[in-house]
Amino acid sequence: MPRIQLRVYSDPGSVEVFLNIRQKDGNDYRLTGVVDTGAAVSLLPVALMPILSYRTIGDAITIEQAGIARQAFTATEAIVTLFLEDQTGMRTNPFDATVWFADTDVVLIGFKDILERSVFHLDMRNTQTGWIELD
Numbered sequence: 098m099p100r101i102q103l104r105v106y107s108d109p110g111s112v113e114v115f116l117n118i119r120q121k122d123g124n125d126y127r128l129t130g131v132v133d134t135g136a137a138v139s140l141l142p143v144a145l146m147p148i149l150s151y152r153t154i155g156d157a158i159t160i161e162q163a164g165i166a167r168q169a170f171t172a173t174e175a176i177v178t179l180f181l182e183d184q185t186g187m188r189t190n191p192f193d194a195t196v197w198f199a200d201t202d203v204v205l206i207g208f209k210d211i212l213e214r215s216v217f218h219l220d221m222r223n224t225q226t227g228w229i230e231l232d
Contacts, residue, residue, distance in 0.1 A: 113132070119177065137208055
């Protein structure tokens with residue numbers, strides 16, 4: 098399992114990693130994704146659908162968000178092939194993951210097919226470092 102270093106920010110607090118998704122032309126499209134331990138599924142901008150390779154899962158769905166926001170949004174659920182990469186070039190092997198394409202500018206890395214199969218380490222108190230390992 099490669100150890101992928103995370104970019105850790107303290108003010109405001111966030112954790113990022115590069116996400117490389119297979120394009121329709123066979124190349125990989127690199128994005129910076131925020132690790133979101135509260136996201137059930139990873140989220141991608143719908144604007145990327147014309148260039149990314151994916152297969153949809155059913156019809157458009159409405160996601161009801163709980164918590165403080167109490168908002169809902171429409172998304173297309175799909176499977177993409179991706180790998181994680183850090184600033185040093187360390188990479189995971191490519192794997193398939195479920196994502197939601199929605200009207201957003203942010204990229205979130207959530208539990209389904211990614212965080213649920215990882216070891217995630219974050220030390221905000223002492224070193225402000227983190228890494229993720231995927232099998």
